[in-house]
Amino acid sequence: MEFIQVEDMSHVYYPGQENEHAALKHINLRIKQGEFIAVLGTNGSGKSTLAKHFNALLLPTSGHCYIDGLDTLNTEELWQIRQQVGMVFQNPDNQIIAAVVEDDVAFGPENLGVPPKEIRQRVTESLQAVRMERYRKFAPHLLSGGQKQRIAIAGALAMHTKCLVFDEPTAMLDPIGRTEVLATVKRLHEEAGITIVYITHFMEEAAAADRVLVMDHGEIVEDDTPAKIFIKVDEMKRRGLDVPLAAEVAWRLRRNGIHLPQDILTNEDLVVALCR
Amino acid sequence: MLTDITIGQYFPGASLLHRLDPRTKIILLFLFIIDIFVFDTPLSYGLLSLFTVSLIYFSQVPMRMMIKSIKPLWWILLFTFLINLCSVSGEAFAHIWIFALTWEGLRQAVFICLRLILLILLSSLLTFTTSPLALTDALENLMGPFKRLGMPAHELAMMMTIALRFVPTLIEETDKIMKAQKSRGSDFSSGSLLHRVKSLIPILVPLFISAFRRADELAMAMEARCYRGGVGRTQMKALRITTIDYVAYGASLLFACTLVGLKVIGI
Ligand SMILES: Nc1ncnc2c1ncn2[C@@H]1O[C@H](COP(=O)(O)OP(=O)(O)OP(=O)(O)O)[C@@H](O)[C@H]1O
Ligand SMILES: [Mg+2]
Numbered sequence: 033m034e035f036i037q038v039e040d041m042s043h044v045y046y047p048g049q050e051n052e053h054a055a056l057k058h059i060n061l062r063i064k065q066g067e068f069i070a071v072l073g074t075n076g077s078g079k080s081t082l083a084k085h086f087n088a089l090l091l092p093t094s095g096h097c098y099i100d101g102l103d104t105l106n107t108e109e110l111w112q113i114r115q116q117v118g119m120v121f122q123n124p125d126n127q128i129i130a131a132v133v134e135d136d137v138a139f140g141p142e143n144l145g146v147p148p149k150e151i152r153q154r155v156t157e158s159l160q161a162v163r164m165e166r167y168r169k170f171a172p173h174l175l176s177g178g179q180k181q182r183i184a185i186a187g188a189l190a191m192h193t194k195c196l197v198f199d200e201p202t203a204m205l206d207p208i209g210r211t212e213v214l215a216t217v218k219r220l221h222e223e224a225g226i227t228i229v230y231i232t233h234f235m236e237e238a239a240a241a242d243r244v245l246v247m248d249h250g251e252i253v254e255d256d257t258p259a260k261i262f263i264k265v266d267e268m269k270r271r272g273l274d275v276p277l278a279a280e281v282a283w284r285l286r287r288n289g290i291h292l293p294q295d296i297l298t299n300e301d302l303v304v305a306l307c308r
Numbered sequence: 309m310l311t312d313i314t315i316g317q318y319f320p321g322a323s324l325l326h327r328l329d330p331r332t333k334i335i336l337l338f339l340f341i342i343d344i345f346v347f348d349t350p351l352s353y354g355l356l357s358l359f360t361v362s363l364i365y366f367s368q369v370p371m372r373m374m375i376k377s378i379k380p381l382w383w384i385l386l387f388t389f390l391i392n393l394c395s396v397s398g399e400a401f402a403h404i405w406i407f408a409l410t411w412e413g414l415r416q417a418v419f420i421c422l423r424l425i426l427l428i429l430l431s432s433l434l435t436f437t438t439s440p441l442a443l444t445d446a447l448e449n450l451m452g453p454f455k456r457l458g459m460p461a462h463e464l465a466m467m468m469t470i471a472l473r474f475v476p477t478l479i480e481e482t483d484k485i486m487k488a489q490k491s492r493g494s495d496f497s498s499g500s501l502l503h504r505v506k507s508l509i510p511i512l513v514p515l516f517i518s519a520f521r522r523a524d525e526l527a528m529a530m531e532a533r534c535y536r537g538g539v540g541r542t543q544m545k546a547l548r549i550t551t552i553d554y555v556a557y558g559a560s561l562l563f564a565c566t567l568v569g570l571k572v573i574g575i
Binding site for chain 1: 469470473480521530532533534540543
């Protein structure tokens with residue numbers, strides 16, 4: 033069984049009531065340990081709903097979601113599941129609990145009942161992993177958005193999570209904050225082998241992933257490498273989504289008869305291809 | 309204006325005061341509050357003031373911050389001063405309109421204001437030298453014995469932690485909303501009292517809505533981090549009574565005894 037395995041999973045909000053809404057429809061999905069997955073989709077396509085199933089904040093109304101072999105419907109294993117899958121949400125201000133950085137990072141391990149001495153060690157390690165060791169004693173409201181998000185990541189790492197789920201972590205950040213967060217995510221993926229599920233509206237960020245899922249009306253309609261997804265510019269536009277600027281330029285050039293390779297995602301790719 | 313509020317602001321540091329166990333600090337604060345109210349001779353006021361000033365010195369909290377903590381209560385101080393000045397009977401040294409200002413009144417006014425200032429300074433010193441988390445941990449711990457009577461000590465402490473954490477965030481947000489409303493032409497600083505109170509509604513409504521949204525998201529984030537109440541929880545900064553705490557208790561008791569002694573012999 034894969035690290036995350038979703039089988040014929042549906043989620044209906046308010047089942048049986050008049051405002052009933054099927055947010056996820058018969059999803060099947062397998063995510064291997066150590067993969068970096070980006071999730072794209074228009075507003076209301078069910079991305080956040082899917083993400084919340086990965087650490088049992090929401091439970092399937094039908095079907096199953098297995099995390100490292102544990103069924104999220106089995107409430108006895110709830111804490112084990114949440115310990116393994118950390119979440120980082122959009123608004124950095126609404127996920128920091130304590131008034132000092134180190135206390136906030138310690139919140140997760142404290143809940144797990146880890147002994148104080150080990151918590152200190154974990155806090156140090158996690159802050160180092162996100163390069164925020166210097167800010168240990170700071171008050172979170174004095175930090176920038178990007179720094180706050182890195183603290184939130186450290187908070188999840190301190191629980192020794194194997195997987196991090198990000199729900200539009202950069203939506204409220206400035207460009208500098210965005211690069212900071214994405215660089216941290218990439219490094220954790222490459223160096224610590226952490227499985228990443230990264231929901232975003234920024235196509236440039238999605239291009240950094242190993243695999244991209246595209247969601248539409250509660251279904252996964254595409255599941256492929258970024259290069260294969262972003263070459264279908266027409267289809268993406270029809271779904272109300274964009275592609276990275278470089279991919280779009282390459283697509284237009286190709287339509288005008290210029291021969292370019294199929295896997296252009298970043299500006300650098302494009303420059304290299306054009307200069308050849 | 310709003311950012312002037314200093315309550316609940318913590319100054320990280322490594323002074324003796326910072327290193328005291330927060331429970332010790334709370335208990336001793338109570339002891340000193342009692343001292344301040346029980347002993348009312350000039351000498352004991354002098355000693356208590358001297359003591360407070362030296363504590364501030366040791367805490368390494370900038371004097372500027374201490375003064376700032378008194379500022380919001382400046383009107384109350386002035387009011388108290390005037391009331392006392394005018395309402396005590398005795399030998400008058402001046403008459404203003406229908407009020408007779410007496411020496412006894414002046415003496416009492418000065419002392420009562422001094423009392424209030426000492427109270428504010430000592431309590432601010434507690435919040436300046438104790439991180440909010442340590443403070444709530446200490447309260448949770450001190451309330452521990454009442455848990456058996458059904459008092460939700462952990463929940464209250466957690467509520468306080470979160471409230472303290474969100475004070476700066478909500479202040480910032482209020483500032484932002486006020487600016488947004490001002491830029492749309494609303495006026496908070498003129499007109500009748502009723503008008504001014506009414507003009508607060510467009511600030512409070514968005515503030516409440518946003519606070520509820522924040523609460524919802526925060527609850528989700530806490531759950532995602534395995535929060536399930538106080539049971540089975542450990543603490544990184546476990547509270548520990550050390551030698552300096554015993555020394556602090558000893559010194560404070562000695563100080564209180566000195567004051568009692570002075571009172572008994574009548575100076
Ligand atoms: N708590 C809820 N109660 C009822 N319906 C909800 C709830 N949360 C989401 N929905 C509905 O479920 C659908 C999917 O929502 P979801 O938040 O998963 O979308 P999303 O892809 O994350 O969108 P966005 O890009 O705006 O974050 C939407 O139509 C939304 O209205
Ligand atoms: Mg969403």
